[in-house]
Amino acid sequence: MHPAHEEQAVKAYPEGRGVKARPVGRGPAAGRGWARARTVGGVGAALAVTPYLLIKVVWSFGLLLPTAAMAGAGWRAVNAATAVMAAAGVGLALAFCRPWGERLPGWLVAGPVWVGTGLLVPMLPLAPVLGPAAVGRDRAAGSLDLWTYEQALVMVSLVGVAAGLPLALAGYVRARWPHALGGPLAHPEPEGGTRSLRVPLAVAVAAGCVLLGGAKAYWAAGGAAGLDPDALHHRDLWWHLLSGSTAVWALSGAWGVLVLAFRRGARRVALPMAAAWVSSGMLFSYGAYGLLALTGMQRPGPELPVAAALAREGGTVLGAAMALALLLALHDRRRALPG
Numbered sequence: 370m371h372p373a374h375e376e377q378a379v380k381a382y383p384e385g386r387g388v389k390a391r392p393v394g395r396g397p398a399a400g401r402g403w404a405r406a407r408t409v410g411g412v413g414a415a416l417a418v419t420p421y422l423l424i425k426v427v428w429s430f431g432l433l434l435p436t437a438a439m440a441g442a443g444w445r446a447v448n449a450a451t452a453v454m455a456a457a458g459v460g461l462a463l464a465f466c467r468p469w470g471e472r473l474p475g476w477l478v479a480g481p482v483w484v485g486t487g488l489l490v491p492m493l494p495l496a497p498v499l500g501p502a503a504v505g506r507d508r509a510a511g512s513l514d515l516w517t518y519e520q521a522l523v524m525v526s527l528v529g530v531a532a533g534l535p536l537a538l539a540g541y542v543r544a545r546w547p548h549a550l551g552g553p554l555a556h557p558e559p560e561g562g563t564r565s566l567r568v569p570l571a572v573a574v575a576a577g578c579v580l581l582g583g584a585k586a587y588w589a590a591g592g593a594a595g596l597d598p599d600a601l602h603h604r605d606l607w608w609h610l611l612s613g614s615t616a617v618w619a620l621s622g623a624w625g626v627l628v629l630a631f632r633r634g635a636r637r638v639a640l641p642m643a644a645a646w647v648s649s650g651m652l653f654s655y656g657a658y659g660l661l662a663l664t665g666m667q668r669p670g671p672e673l674p675v676a677a678a679l680a681r682e683g684g685t686v687l688g689a690a691m692a693l694a695l696l697l698a699l700h701d702r703r704r705a706l707p708g
Contacts, residue, residue, distance in 0.1 A: 428445070484654045559705040
């Protein structure tokens with residue numbers, strides 16, 4: 370065991386050094402509760418995403434479009450791709466609540482859900498404000514009145530998935546990988562651990578997240594440095610809320626990844642693990658989605674090109690690097706906490 374962790378490991382595990390840590394336990398009542406949450410969350414997410422799936426299918430055929438601009442081949446391809454993603458989301462949500470889902474390859478489950486939770490969970494607390502703001506933005510862009518009802522269905526779908534998917538995921542993870550969310554944060558350093566890579570990577574990621582989060586918080590509060598003076602009219606409510614949300618999740622991720630790397634700062638592993646999971650997925654997926662602005666398919670923002678590129682590509686890199694740090698922490702945790 371690494372000397373830096375000896376004292377905290379002995380406190381967490383009185384059996385001391387050289388003895389394997391106790392497996393993460395799950396009581397019968399807790400197991401039944403998580404099983405119910407897993408079923409309710411999975412079925413609820415599958416039902417919630419159905420309206421979104423239907424709307425995307427209709428749009429991909431060029432029907433009931435909010436604006437004429439969405440009739441182009443590029444937008445129809447995007448709608449078809451998101452319809453396929455929504456259909457895959459229905460399948461994954463059902464897999465979470467059925468025993469056969471535990472036989473799927475881990476990467477097939479974790480990858481899409483990492484992106485999905487990163488996209489949707491940060492939207493959940495903002496949905497009551499973002500929904501009307503999105504409708505107002507699209508009306509100002511000349512969308513049809515019909516889009517108001519379509520937008521309402523889309524928001525219901527996204528909120529339902531954002532609420533149900535984490536429940537189903539948590540129940541699924543506790544059943545298949547109990548070490549990931551259960552038990553105390555502290556554990557002995559396993560033989561062949563990744564501390565020499567895990568800690569420097571986490572520190573670098575946290576520093577980048579603090580810089581990105583600080584910049585986004587500054588913009589959300591009204592700061593204008595790094596913004597195009599001729600494009601300040603693009604700073605609408607939607608942009609301010611998303612900038613503030615990115616700041617919160619970037620800083621949350623910085624905390625989570627440091628806590629997981631140093632194994633101190635929290636008693637249980639669930640909270641820092643969830644913070645790092647959602648934050649990494651959010652930074653990666655929002656940065657990748659921001660690339661649509663380069664194709665002209667997304668409304669331009671007020672940032673200067675260099676500032677926009679740093680925030681966009683920087684967020685994508687930080688999200689991927691944080692995910693790697695998360696995997697290293699999980700690798701060490703699985704080896705130290707068998708079962």
